[in-house]
Amino acid sequence: MIRKVIKFPPGCVNEGSRMSYCLGLQEKLRLEHNDMGIKRKSEEITKSQWELYLSDNFDPKSDAIVNELLKQKDIAKGMPFWKPNLNTDIVDK
Numbered sequence: 579m580i581r582k583v584i585k586f587p588p589g590c591v592n593e594g595s596r597m598s599y600c601l602g603l604q605e606k607l608r609l610e611h612n613d614m615g616i617k618r619k620s621e622e623i624t625k626s627q628w629e630l631y632l633s634d635n636f637d638p639k640s641d642a643i644v645n646e647l648l649k650q651k652d653i654a655k656g657m658p659f660w661k662p663n664l665n666t667d668i669v670d671k
Contacts, residue, residue: 580634582642593654600647607639 590599614636618628 580638582638584642584646593650597647597650597654600643600650604640604643604647607636607643611636 584596584600584603586596586599590596614623614628614631617623618625623631
């Protein structure tokens with residue numbers, strides 16, 4: 579499988595902005611996957627084209643996004659300000 583990494587735009591430098599960017603990429607990839615699935619179901623593309631899309635496009639991109647999200651989450655969790663409290667940080671609306 580082809581290994582991919584996220585290329586962030588200039589200014590996308592902290593954990594929050596990088597996580598947000600990755601979530602945007604993940605949503606675009608989900609929509610692309612859905613479009614390709616529709617093409618497969620309507621037989622616009624063959625089973626082998628679908629499998630090639632998954633192995634060469636979707637899976638490597640999905641792995642890159644998930645790996646980067648996990649990396650940014652770990653960085654953010656290690657920051658001194660990251661001290662969530664279940665009793666005070668989730669309140670009634």
